[in-house]
Amino acid sequence: xxxxxxxxxxxxxxxxxxxxxxxxxxxxxxxxxxxxxxxxxxxxxxxxxxxxxxxxxxxxxxxxxxxxxxxxxxxxxxxxxxxxxxxxxxxxxxxxxxxxxxxxxxxxxxxxxxxxxxxxxxxxxxxxxxxxxxxxxxxxxxxxxxxxxxxxxxxxxxxxxxxxxxxxxxxxxxxxxxxxxxxxxxxxxxxxxxxxxxxxxxxxxxxxxxxxxxxxxxxxxxxxxxxxxxxxxxxxxxxxxxxxxxxxxxxxxxxxxxxxxxxxxxxxxxxxxxxxxxxxxxxxxxxxxxxxxxxxxxxxxxxxxxxxxxxxxxxxxxxxxxxxxxxxxxxxxxxxxxxxxxxxxxxxxxxxxxxxxxxxxxxxxxxxxxxxxxxxxxxxxxxxxxxxxxxxxxxxxxxxxxxxxxxxxxxxxxxxxxxxxxxx
Amino acid sequence: xxxxxxxxxxxxxxxxxxxxxxxxxxxxxxxxxxxxxxxxxxxxxxxxxxxxxxxxxxxxxxxxxxxxxxxxxxxxxxxxxxxxxxxxxxxxxxxxxxxxxxxxxxxxxxxxxxxxxxxxxxxxxxxxxxxxxxxxxxxxxxxxxxxxxxxxxxxxxxxxxxxxxxxxxxxxxxxxxxxxxxxxxxxxxxxxxxxxxxxxxxxxxxxxxxxxxxxxxxxxxxxxxxxxxxxxxxxxxxxxxxxxxxxxxxxxxxxxxxxxxxxxxxxxxxxxxxxxxxxxxxxxxxxxxxxxxxxxxxxxxxxxxxxxxxxxxxxxxxxxxxxxxxxxxxxxxxxxxxxxxxxxxxxxxxxxxxxxxxxxxxxxxxxxxxxxxxxxxxxxxxxxxxxxxxxxxxxxxxxxxxxxxxxxxxxxxxxxxxxxxxxx
Numbered sequence: 001x002x003x004x005x006x007x008x009x010x011x012x013x014x015x016x017x018x019x020x021x022x023x024x025x026x027x028x029x030x031x032x033x034x035x036x037x038x039x040x041x042x043x044x045x046x047x048x049x050x051x052x053x054x055x056x057x058x059x060x061x062x063x064x065x066x067x068x069x070x071x072x073x074x075x076x077x078x079x080x081x082x083x084x085x086x087x088x089x090x091x092x093x094x095x096x097x098x099x100x101x102x103x104x105x106x107x108x109x110x111x112x113x114x115x116x117x118x119x120x121x122x123x124x125x126x127x128x129x130x131x132x133x134x135x136x137x138x139x140x141x142x143x144x145x146x147x148x149x150x151x152x153x154x155x156x157x158x159x160x161x162x163x164x165x166x167x168x169x170x171x172x173x174x175x176x177x178x179x180x181x182x183x184x185x186x187x188x189x190x191x192x193x194x195x196x197x198x199x200x201x202x203x204x205x206x207x208x209x210x211x212x213x214x215x216x217x218x219x220x221x222x223x224x225x226x227x228x229x230x231x232x233x234x235x236x237x238x239x240x241x242x243x244x245x246x247x248x249x250x251x252x253x254x255x256x257x258x259x260x261x262x263x264x265x266x267x268x269x270x271x272x273x274x275x276x277x278x279x280x281x282x283x284x285x286x287x288x289x290x291x292x293x294x295x296x297x298x299x300x301x302x303x304x305x306x307x308x309x310x311x312x313x314x315x316x317x318x319x320x321x322x323x324x325x326x327x328x329x330x331x332x333x334x335x336x337x338x339x340x341x342x343x344x345x346x347x348x349x350x351x352x353x354x355x356x357x358x359x360x361x362x363x364x365x366x367x368x369x370x371x372x373x374x375x376x377x378x379x380x381x382x383x384x385x386x387x388x389x390x391x392x393x394x395x396x397x398x399x400x401x402x403x404x405x406x407x408x409x410x411x412x413x414x415x416x417x418x419x420x421x422x423x424x
Numbered sequence: 425x426x427x428x429x430x431x432x433x434x435x436x437x438x439x440x441x442x443x444x445x446x447x448x449x450x451x452x453x454x455x456x457x458x459x460x461x462x463x464x465x466x467x468x469x470x471x472x473x474x475x476x477x478x479x480x481x482x483x484x485x486x487x488x489x490x491x492x493x494x495x496x497x498x499x500x501x502x503x504x505x506x507x508x509x510x511x512x513x514x515x516x517x518x519x520x521x522x523x524x525x526x527x528x529x530x531x532x533x534x535x536x537x538x539x540x541x542x543x544x545x546x547x548x549x550x551x552x553x554x555x556x557x558x559x560x561x562x563x564x565x566x567x568x569x570x571x572x573x574x575x576x577x578x579x580x581x582x583x584x585x586x587x588x589x590x591x592x593x594x595x596x597x598x599x600x601x602x603x604x605x606x607x608x609x610x611x612x613x614x615x616x617x618x619x620x621x622x623x624x625x626x627x628x629x630x631x632x633x634x635x636x637x638x639x640x641x642x643x644x645x646x647x648x649x650x651x652x653x654x655x656x657x658x659x660x661x662x663x664x665x666x667x668x669x670x671x672x673x674x675x676x677x678x679x680x681x682x683x684x685x686x687x688x689x690x691x692x693x694x695x696x697x698x699x700x701x702x703x704x705x706x707x708x709x710x711x712x713x714x715x716x717x718x719x720x721x722x723x724x725x726x727x728x729x730x731x732x733x734x735x736x737x738x739x740x741x742x743x744x745x746x747x748x749x750x751x752x753x754x755x756x757x758x759x760x761x762x763x764x765x766x767x768x769x770x771x772x773x774x775x776x777x778x779x780x781x782x783x784x785x786x787x788x789x790x791x792x793x794x795x796x797x798x799x800x801x802x803x804x805x806x807x808x809x810x811x812x813x814x815x816x817x818x819x820x821x822x823x824x825x826x827x828x829x830x831x832x833x834x835x836x837x838x839x840x841x842x843x844x845x846x847x848x
Binding site: 045047214293 | 441442443444445446447448449450451452454455456457458459460461462468469470471472473474475476477480484487502503504505506537538539540543544545546563565584586590639640641642650705706708710711712713714715716717719720721723724725726729730731732733734735736737739740743744773774775786787788789821822825
């Protein structure tokens with residue numbers, strides 16, 4: 001049952017706090033530390049959170065110390081009575097707490113700078129397990145410490161995120177053991193427009209052929225494919241991951257794989273506009289401003305985005321975009337004809353090179369057999385003409401809107417990839 | 425060592441995914457479920473996260489099943505080869521996986537509605553532990569399931585947050601065992617516009633006076649105050665929580681406490697518009713469509729929202745909203761004068777009763793000593809005139825934009841609370 005234990009050089013993160021186990025706050029400390037350890041080559045396999053209960057902290061520590069080679073723990077080092085981490089560590093190790101007088105003086109000096117006196121509960125923060133190596137805290141009152149728990153090197157940091165982050169960089173990172181085993185590297189490919197199961201089916205055999213591991217993460221409405229490679233040398237690991245990633249791209253196509261790493265679809269579209277010297281505007285109905293918001297998420301988007309119209313009512317479509325009333329009467333507001341007229345109208349009125357328009361039924365009401373919830377028409381107008389797309393995908397209102405906004409950006413990208421740089 | 429085990433009626437949350445143990449995403453599922461269980465009176469003492477490793481999933485399940493009476497698990501139910509939860513549960517229980525044909529048909533029907541065929545990997549999602557009770561998923565392809573693991577009632581849900589949340593409400597909440605101990609109830613008050621420390625100071629003494637517990641949760645840019653009461657009878661717990669909540673509202677004021685429970689600020693604004701028979705439009709610069717998006721998040725928002733203009737460039741402000749070039753030249757685009765002109769222009773051009781306009785510097789570039797990043801001017805025009813507000817709060821681009829959008833909605837709410845129902 002413990003087959004992975006023997007050879008394991010894995011790492012774990014332990015976060016302590018009843019505010020976490022009650023779900024009052026999201027555990028950003030755990031993800032920060034997990035990412036920081038992973039990026040340094042450590043294999044983090046477990047994140048554990050327990051409430052402010054001495055018995056449960058002791059048990060969690062003992063258990064993690066049997067399995068992992070590195071533990072980073074945050075929380076429970078504060079001055080109040082529900083801060084129990086130091087005494088729990090002492091109990092787990094069967095040692096006493098001892099007051100560290102250098103830490104007491106550091107706390108006293110820090111409080112004095114804020115015009116405060118050292119109280120008993122402040123001084124209590126300097127009570128550390130007898131065998132601990134102190135990790136001084138230049139960013140707050142609570143010192144951290146390092147001990148050995150079972151087979152693990154264990155670091156204890158305060159839970160205040162700013163203090164924890166600074167202390168991780170200053171005190172933990174330099175003291176970490178070198179990661180065991182082969183070098184590992186990862187390439188994250190970002191996809192839109194193909195269902196996860198179809199992607200999975202398309203990529204059959206790549207893991208074996210390239211000696212890599214593929215991971216999938218749905219980040220609605222996008223999908224991420226992670227290509228992970230391990231090898232003895234860093235260069236070989238990178239080469240292997242790159243070769244496999246290139247095969248993923250070749251199999252799925254550049255239409256689907258729009259970027260890598262931290263690249264957002266809206267930023268990729270922004271860069272294409274910038275490269276071509278083109279200006280974009282939007283005309284949104286069912287998305288109500290979401291496409292504009294995604295585009296302007298990117299700093300510097302004013303270089304390629306002029307603005308747009310949110311035309312929720314028919315009257316707004318007529319007045320703001322010049323959509324003819326006959327068109328609305330004949331085809332209905334949710335139609336390819338109206339999407340195209342919105343795009344043309346926006347492009348002209350906003351003096352833009354490229355206009356993207358959306359009109360659809362986000363639901364939950366308003367659907368019909370001919371025009372169900374999830375039907376969205378998208379059009380992209382340029383100097384060269386107008387491309388359009390229709391999608392019918394059911395889902396919640398938020399899902400329909402978000403998927404539609406991404407589909408609109410994807411259509412802009414696809415049009416731009418075939419567009420010359422010249423301004424209209 | 426296991427002193428808490430004997431009498432424990434505790435709950436645990438298990439989240440599965442290498443993207444979590446690597447810190448690639450923050451674990452919002454765990455905090456959502458922990459909060460949902462806590463608010464229903466369950467004592468959540470442990471959150472555990474393991475990577476996509478069958479052996480570690482099995483171990484975590486067995487361990488949690490020895491200690492807790494309820495386990496809710498998410499993740500690893502997708503169609504790809506790294507989704508291992510169902511087979512790990514089967515291994516932990518020593519049973520086989522069996523294909524559930526009702527689930528296969530549900531998946532097939534769902535895919536058919538999107539014009540897709542059932543693939544092998546889709547069908548694999550219906551392979552569940554032999555003893556499982558199926559929890560049908562109306563929001564995605566992967567069914568959930570319930571089994572007994574050790575002494576625990578264990579629920580397994582997909583990791584996609586929207587599916588997980590809906591299935592928790594529909595499938596898990598009704599099936600949970602009654603919590604042990606006294607009845608507890610909770611009222612969640614939603615606040616915007618006061619710093620957490622000031623809220624905390626204003627509420628001193630309420631806990632002791634009413635025999636309740638106050639919890640705070642920052643949900644940027646909002647704040648939630650949770651009023652929890654325990655008593656032997658449900659009615660008494662509710663009465664106590666209500667009395668304390670009323671005192672919180674009285675101390676902070678209705679300007680700050682805008683809603684309760686699931687009420688969103690944008691929905692509260694929508695309801696006020698609906699009650700008064702008024703139509704809203706937006707004129708957005710730095711927020712790029714975010715206010716429109718928040719307003720139209722609400723189903724049925726077309727009853728009170730006509731649309732708006734996203735005027736990112738000066739030219740768009742002039743052409744779409746009739747802002748005079750002299751105004752832009754004299755005061756700059758980010759000024760109270762331009763915000764007011766945008767609001768008046770939008771109100772007129774969109775034939776709306778109420779118009780809200782924003783112009784600001786979202787950063788990270790574009791700031792100056794006189795007009796720093798985080799400066800936002802907001803104006804709300806109605807038949808009666810124009811209200812405006814100025815905010816200067818630094819932060820990331822996303823923070824500035826989000827806080828500005830909420831401040832705009834809050835200003836609309838404040839104006840509406842003083843506005844008669846008559847149309848212009």
